[in-house]
Amino acid sequence: xxxxxxxxxxxxxxxxxxxTMNCSYKTSINNLxxxxxxxxxxxxxxxxxxxxxxxxxxxxLRVTLDTSKKSSSLLITASRAADTASYFCATDGTSGSxxxxxxxxxxxxxVLP
Amino acid sequence: NAGVTQTPxxxxxxxxxxxxxxxxxxxxxxxxxxxxxxxxxxxxLIYYSASEGTTDKGEVPNGxxxxxxxxxxxxxxxESAAPSQTSVYFCxxxxxxxxxxxxxxxxGTRLSIL
Numbered sequence: 001x002x003x004x005x006x007x008x009x010x011x012x013x014x015x016x017x018x019x020t021m022n023c024s025y026k027t028s029i030n031n032l033x034x035x036x037x038x039x040x041x042x043x044x045x046x047x048x049x050x051x052x053x054x055x056x057x058x059x060x061l062r063v064t065l066d067t068s069k070k071s072s073s074l075l076i077t078a079s080r081a082a083d084t085a086s087y088f089c090a091t092d093g094t095s096g097s098x099x100x101x102x103x104x105x106x107x108x109x110x111v112l113p
Numbered sequence: 114n115a116g117v118t119q120t121p122x123x124x125x126x127x128x129x130x131x132x133x134x135x136x137x138x139x140x141x142x143x144x145x146x147x148x149x150x151x152x153x154x155x156x157x158l159i160y161y162s163a164s165e166g167t168t169d170k171g172e173v174p175n176g177x178x179x180x181x182x183x184x185x186x187x188x189x190x191x192e193s194a195a196p197s198q199t200s201v202y203f204c205x206x207x208x209x210x211x212x213x214x215x216x217x218x219x220x221g222t223r224l225s226i227l
Contacts, residue, residue, distance in 0.1 A: 031213045042218030103155040
């Protein structure tokens with residue numbers, strides 16, 4: 001079963017605009033990670049936020065985490081056509097004898113030039 | 114920098130045929146993973162290996178077997194392929210399982226079962 005669910009499933013914006021994607025999850029986590037997947041390629045890690053952090057920045061990326069609401073958001077500022085990709089959140093949970101990443105179903109972002 | 118290398122990139126099989134998907138990483142990572150990605154469903158973990166010599170089932174292990182040949186290589190075998198196994202398969206590696214480090218992915222094997 002999937003832990004994270006992204007919202008929206010698809011997002012289309014103009015170049016230069018900001019893009020916001022949301023992720024909700026169900027159980028306690030150690031950290032939450034965001035990945036990007038370009039068409040026909042593997043996933044590439046973007047940013048990790050730990051459960052005791054509320055916000056993190058990396059270049060044009062800003063991630064927030066609200067553990068009380070079990071949700072996270074990824075903001076891409078000043079988007080570019082090259083940002084067109086699918087974005088996935090992945091949770092590293094605390095339950096079980098061995099922790100694993102559980103991925104959501106992704107948000108397809110299209111940035112129009 | 115090769116990172117995670119998967120072979121083959123594409124494969125078409127007939128129902129009942131067997132095949133092994135190969136994965137190798139050159140980052141000296143301890144943990145390796147096999148996922149499948151189906152449309153609209155994100156990635157689901159098939160098997161993983163926390164370290165050389167150990168393997169464990171993930172969320173969807175039925176119909177698959179794995180071998181951690183050495184620290185670098187982790188293979189996925191379909192003994193008797195079924196149409197439901199048509200998917201894109203990704204291999205990933207990571208430094209230490211559960212320590213919050215990111216996983217590094219290969220570019221996938223696109224497998225069609227007729």
